[in-house]
Amino acid sequence: MARIAQNRQSVVILKSLQQLHTFGLPAHCTDFVRIQSVHSAHTFIAQHLEQPFYLLGQGSNTAFVADYQGTVAEVALKGIDVQENDSHYIIKAAAGESWHELVVYCLKHTMYGFENLALIPGTVGAAPIQNIGAYGVEVERFIQSVQYIDLKTNQVHSIAAKDCEFGYRDSIFKHALWQKAMIVGVTFLLPKAWQPVVTYGELAALHAPSAQDIFNKVVEVRQAKLPDPNVLGNAGSFFKNPIISCETLAALHQQFPSMPFYPLDAEAVKIPAAWLIDQLGFKGQFEGGIRCHPKQALVLTNAEQGTGEQLLSLARRIKNAVAEQFSIDLEHEVQLIGANGKVLL
Numbered sequence: 001m002a003r004i005a006q007n008r009q010s011v012v013i014l015k016s017l018q019q020l021h022t023f024g025l026p027a028h029c030t031d032f033v034r035i036q037s038v039h040s041a042h043t044f045i046a047q048h049l050e051q052p053f054y055l056l057g058q059g060s061n062t063a064f065v066a067d068y069q070g071t072v073a074e075v076a077l078k079g080i081d082v083q084e085n086d087s088h089y090i091i092k093a094a095a096g097e098s099w100h101e102l103v104v105y106c107l108k109h110t111m112y113g114f115e116n117l118a119l120i121p122g123t124v125g126a127a128p129i130q131n132i133g134a135y136g137v138e139v140e141r142f143i144q145s146v147q148y149i150d151l152k153t154n155q156v157h158s159i160a161a162k163d164c165e166f167g168y169r170d171s172i173f174k175h176a177l178w179q180k181a182m183i184v185g186v187t188f189l190l191p192k193a194w195q196p197v198v199t200y201g202e203l204a205a206l207h208a209p210s211a212q213d214i215f216n217k218v219v220e221v222r223q224a225k226l227p228d229p230n231v232l233g234n235a236g237s238f239f240k241n242p243i244i245s246c247e248t249l250a251a252l253h254q255q256f257p258s259m260p261f262y263p264l265d266a267e268a269v270k271i272p273a274a275w276l277i278d279q280l281g282f283k284g285q286f287e288g289g290i291r292c293h294p295k296q297a298l299v300l301t302n303a304e305q306g307t308g309e310q311l312l313s314l315a316r317r318i319k320n321a322v323a324e325q326f327s328i329d330l331e332h333e334v335q336l337i338g339a340n341g342k343v344l345l
């Protein structure tokens, strides 16, 4: 729905963002553009060099917490190209392709590897940005390179995976290249010698599974565990699982002996943020229309037509309570976008 705002010079039609992000918060932007070709991407960038804009995929990792004072540009480039060599399938997918549909496409054409990442919402272009991961696999293991347009020079570049600084839900696109690059495509390498990854959770019970078996299990488990954003607004895990040193863990275990952890290396462990939030009794709590999911403490939901303010308020309460009780700093995974861009908690 459009809203009309008036200033002295003109009447501006504001575009609603509610249907354009999975949280479904009531926010607007000044202008909205859907970019469907590389040519129109270049034209858009040339016209917006000095103006604020926010690049959007399917909005499943974005919460618009206020009206955005600028243009929202949805990157909707399409196309999948497959080549092969002796050892690998080389898949080039345009940024606006749906990630899950790419997973299904590859499975159907007997190119395996993506199955653990089934049903992750969003676009191919956003996948490298937070290095999407699930069930023991992160997308970085299949990325050969990422193609992007430099937003300053309007030139296309290709960055090799080794230079993408991939980490846990992290990459160079969240740091040195934040708001400096429009990703237009990603090149993946899927090894022909497929190895199943069944080390994680419910997958460990599968015996000699095919890629299709893993896909089916992942879809089944995700559908049972996670709220469907088409039914209940959310953006998946709201906070990242914090990483702390083994030394800090040892000190915390004195006070909280049951605190779970996953070893990362000899020095660091990952703590499930859901456990921390659950310990503090947030599950099911409301802040206005925003609710901490009653079964998944890590998922904040738009249960009853909540607002961006209410989301920020609940997220800050959780973050502060975790810091006070456990001296652990929770970092949000979802991009919170306010009037002038990124909002911090």
Ligand SMILES: Cc1cc2nc3c(=O)[nH]c(=O)nc-3n(C[C@H](O)[C@H](O)[C@H](O)COP(=O)(O)OP(=O)(O)OC[C@H]3O[C@@H](n4cnc5c(N)ncnc54)[C@H](O)[C@@H]3O)c2cc1C
Residues within 6 Å of the ligand: 022, 054, 055, 056, 057, 058, 059, 060, 061, 062, 075, 095, 120, 121, 122, 123, 124, 125, 126, 127, 129, 130, 131, 132, 133, 134, 181, 182, 183, 184, 226, 227, 228, 229, 234, 235, 236, 237, 335
């Ligand atoms: C129910 C649910 C479950 C989820 N489960 C998982 C999970 O298991 N694992 C996981 O890792 N994530 C998960 N997520 C998070 C989300 O699916 C991923 O982060 C996904 O990659 C976001 O894609 P998107 O296109 O919706 O990104 P958006 O939200 O549209 O954008 C995310 C960020 O990328 C930027 N961006 C998007 N496209 C481009 C582009 N072409 N060029 C430059 N910048 C761009 C945006 O500016 C923004 O900063 C889940 C989300 C939901 C709602």
